[in-house]
Amino acid sequence: MKFNLKKMLTTFILFFCSIAFLLPFVWMLSTSMKIEADVFKFPIEWIPSRWNFVSNYQEVWFGDHPFYLYYWNSIKVAVITTLLSVVVSALAAYGFSKVKFRASAWLFLIVLATYMVPPQASLVPQFILYRYIGLFDSHLGLILLGSFSVLGTFMLRQFFMGIHNDFIDAAKIDGAGHWRIFWKISLPIVKPAVATYAILRFIWTWNDYQNPLIFLRTDALYTIQLAMQKFTTINGSFYTLIMAAAVSAILPLLIVFILGQKHVIDGIALGGVKG
Amino acid sequence: MPSNPSIETKTNIRKKQKNASKRRETIAGFLFVTPMLIGVSVIVLFPIVATFILAFADWKFVQSIDNLKWVGFQNFQGLWEDEKFIKSVINNAVFMLTVPTTMIISLVLAILIDKYTYFKSYFKVAFFMPYISSVVAIAVVWQVLFHPSQGPINQVLMSFGIENPPTWISDPNFALLSVMIIHIWISIGFNLIVYIAGLQSIPKELYEAADMDGANAWHKFSNITFPVISPTSFFLLITGIIATFKVFDLIAVLTQGGPLNSTTMLVWHLYDMAFLNLEIGYASAIAVVLFLIVFTITILQWISQKKWVNY
Numbered sequence: 001m002k003f004n005l006k007k008m009l010t011t012f013i014l015f016f017c018s019i020a021f022l023l024p025f026v027w028m029l030s031t032s033m034k035i036e037a038d039v040f041k042f043p044i045e046w047i048p049s050r051w052n053f054v055s056n057y058q059e060v061w062f063g064d065h066p067f068y069l070y071y072w073n074s075i076k077v078a079v080i081t082t083l084l085s086v087v088v089s090a091l092a093a094y095g096f097s098k099v100k101f102r103a104s105a106w107l108f109l110i111v112l113a114t115y116m117v118p119p120q121a122s123l124v125p126q127f128i129l130y131r132y133i134g135l136f137d138s139h140l141g142l143i144l145l146g147s148f149s150v151l152g153t154f155m156l157r158q159f160f161m162g163i164h165n166d167f168i169d170a171a172k173i174d175g176a177g178h179w180r181i182f183w184k185i186s187l188p189i190v191k192p193a194v195a196t197y198a199i200l201r202f203i204w205t206w207n208d209y210q211n212p213l214i215f216l217r218t219d220a221l222y223t224i225q226l227a228m229q230k231f232t233t234i235n236g237s238f239y240t241l242i243m244a245a246a247v248s249a250i251l252p253l254l255i256v257f258i259l260g261q262k263h264v265i266d267g268i269a270l271g272g273v274k275g
Numbered sequence: 276m277p278s279n280p281s282i283e284t285k286t287n288i289r290k291k292q293k294n295a296s297k298r299r300e301t302i303a304g305f306l307f308v309t310p311m312l313i314g315v316s317v318i319v320l321f322p323i324v325a326t327f328i329l330a331f332a333d334w335k336f337v338q339s340i341d342n343l344k345w346v347g348f349q350n351f352q353g354l355w356e357d358e359k360f361i362k363s364v365i366n367n368a369v370f371m372l373t374v375p376t377t378m379i380i381s382l383v384l385a386i387l388i389d390k391y392t393y394f395k396s397y398f399k400v401a402f403f404m405p406y407i408s409s410v411v412a413i414a415v416v417w418q419v420l421f422h423p424s425q426g427p428i429n430q431v432l433m434s435f436g437i438e439n440p441p442t443w444i445s446d447p448n449f450a451l452l453s454v455m456i457i458h459i460w461i462s463i464g465f466n467l468i469v470y471i472a473g474l475q476s477i478p479k480e481l482y483e484a485a486d487m488d489g490a491n492a493w494h495k496f497s498n499i500t501f502p503v504i505s506p507t508s509f510f511l512l513i514t515g516i517i518a519t520f521k522v523f524d525l526i527a528v529l530t531q532g533g534p535l536n537s538t539t540m541l542v543w544h545l546y547d548m549a550f551l552n553l554e555i556g557y558a559s560a561i562a563v564v565l566f567l568i569v570f571t572i573t574i575l576q577w578i579s580q581k582k583w584v585n586y
Contacts, residue, residue, distance in 0.1 A: 010391040014384075018401040021460075025404065027427060028416045040425035042434070088310045095307025101300050107308060114319040116573045118521060120542045121566040122322035124329065124549050124558055128336075129322065148314030178303040207409045209524045214550060225411045229528060232415050239419055246412035257407045261400055264407070268465060269472030 025250075032056055032243035039239045056244040065234065067248055069220065070227035077139055077223055078205040081146040085201050086194060089152030094182045096153070097160040098168055115150040123214065130215060137217045145215065146205050152197050155267075159193040160186060196267030199260040206253055224249050323566065329559035336553040350560035360561065362536050363544040366451060367520060370458070370540065374515035377459045378508065381466035386500070388467070389474045399468060406464035414528035417457050418444065444530055447537040454525055454538055462518070466511050473507035474500070506580075513576045520569055541565050 019026075030046050031039055033053040038045060061067045096108045126145070127136070135141030163186055171181045187194070209225040216222060222230065228249045235241050257264060330350055334343040354360045388398045405413060420428050423442035432440040441449040481499050490498070523542045526532060532539035532547065539547075541561060549558035 007391055007393065010387055011393045014387055014392055014398060015394075017384075018398060021463075022401060022404060024413070024416050024420060024460075025408075027420065028412075031419075040422070040427075040430070042427075042430040044427055044430075088314060092308045092311035095304050099300055099304035099307060101304030103301075104304055104308075107312060110320075111308075111311060111315055114315050114323075116570055117319055117323050118517075118542075118565055118569045120521065120523065120545055121326055121562040121569075122319055123545070124555055124562060125322035125325035126318065127549075128325075128555075129317075144314070145318060148311060148318055150315070153311060178307070182307070203407050207407075207411075209409075209411050209527070213527070214546075225409055228409070228411045228415065232528075242415055242419070246409075246415055249412040250408045253407055253409065254404070257403075258400070261396075265399055265403065265468055268468045 028243045028246050028250075031240055032247045034240050036238060036240050052240060056240050057248070059241055060231070060244045060248055065227065065231055067224070067227060067245065070222050070224045071248075071252075073139070073221060074206060074224040077142055078202050080139075081143045081205045082198050082202045084143065084147040085149050085152055086198050088147055089149055089156055089197065090187065090190075090194060091182075092153045093156035093160050094178075094186060097157045098163070098165075098181070098186065099178055111150055111153060115154070120210075127214060136215060137221065139221060142211060142215055142223075145211050146201070146208070149201065152201065155197055156190060156193055159190040163189055192263065193267075195260065196263040199256060199263050200267060202256060203253055203264075326559050326562045326566070329555055330563045332556040332559075334555045336555060346556065350557050351563075353557060354560060354564065359532075359536050359539055359544055363539045363541045366538065366540050369451060370455060370519045370522065371516055373455045373458050373462070373519060374512060377462045377466050377515065378511055380459070381463050381470050381511075382504075382508075384463070385467050385470035385474055386496075389471050395471075399471065402467050403464035405461045410461070410524035411528050413457070413461065414525050417453075418529055421453055444538075445534060447535045450530055450534060450537045454522075454529060457525060457529075458519075458522060462515065466515070469507060469511060470504065473504040477503050509576075509580065513572065516572060517569055520565065541568075 026046065027044070030048060033051055033056065034045070034048040035050045035052040038048065038050060092111070096104060096111075130136040130141050135144065167185060168181055171185055176184070207225065208223075209229070212223045212226045213229075216226065219230075228245055231245045232242050331345055331347060332343050333346045333349070334340075384398075384402065388395055392398060420426050421443035423429065423445055426443075428443070429440040443453045444450050477500065481503075482495060485495050485499060521542060522540060523546065526538055526540055526543045527546070530538040532543045542565065545558050545561040545565065548554045548561060552558075
């Protein structure tokens, strides 16, 4: 009984800590629904006294810099990047774990070594290359930049290695080739890992600011992060609008995260513990 | 001798079959890994080699390639006379303080959440939210929260009787600290999740045995929890340090390296030189330094992992 009381008390205290921790989000959400004059009122009005929800969000979504366009761009880039990255990583992961061929170890080492390269160290030549081959300022270029993930390959390889080789040998005796073993047997077994990686890749691509900033120029191609930054610059002191934009930029991710939270948290935990 | 040739042909056939299947495996293997290899070569390997070459050149984006001049180590010599570069290195070093800070806060939270609370998954999700949120949106929100005269943070401080609260990101003395606070706030979620997973892997018997010996909470922490999760801590330390070298979004949105270069960091300086000043060669020299630092940390990790960490 005493122990339970203690546990309830810490839960209670920690609950308040978590609320304090999340206050920036609460403030953002509440400000996005206020009128401009009430933004800096003190004491803070957590629940707006004068509501301006519809007009704020209407301005963000269908105003001069319509977020629906940037949303579409972001969804397009994030979805295609995720799909492509999952396919490329899964293929490579299978090749590096379940196909016995010479040079396999060496090639894997090369792939792994590129993980040590901080992405910014190769930015300048990437930029020159993109200008030269015409991928600069295009969604395709942006998608390709995010589609070859060493992390994804490494992560999925760990899971493929967990599949017993007897499985694969049995399928081979039945006359199945590697493609069929990959597609019909191995991939379904590692589905949860694929889901985890896909959700993480989607979140990372959606949140990416640096690559769109450097590799996009045309306004109509902007992703949500660039649009967010531009919107802030243009609307300088219209804090309600800026917060409505921030809510719009964060919300879809929150939904993806809450839907797949188990996958995300397990994936992070697993990667972390294994190092 | 009719039997011998037939045996020979049999082994020959078997050998051939074996060779054929080996060849098939090799072809299959290459087919599976080729997309990844091509992608990695074009997008990472080739550019990083080019970075090392361009670091010895003097060239601007807008010029044609004919104007490229080879200048030897001049770019690297320039770095040591570049105040902004030196300041960036110092700031990067200071920024590393966020790593142990985040780890301590996360470990305390992780122990509390793992053992002493109900609704564990709520807490995991709540503390993880900043980590998955868009850094641009977060930076913009904090910018307003830190607003010098009217921002909620300073209003609260003033209501507590602090008459001249710092102006945070507009004050050169506080700007880096402000960015560091936000970075810690973002990173706690990741550290927390990894720590909770680490704590859950500790066998319960260890604590039961300690209980029987009459160990108190501090003894249990210092003799069981801390040593057993040291690999986790080491992992978080290294990934955390490497992550500080990649901080870009926060700086780009919040401060652009200012005021008075107080928040400039290597990656920001690199971006500034390459894409705002168009100095390709000089920016590549910064990239080489960045690469060498991260590379060294990674190698040190590999070497020391076995020595320091208590498995």
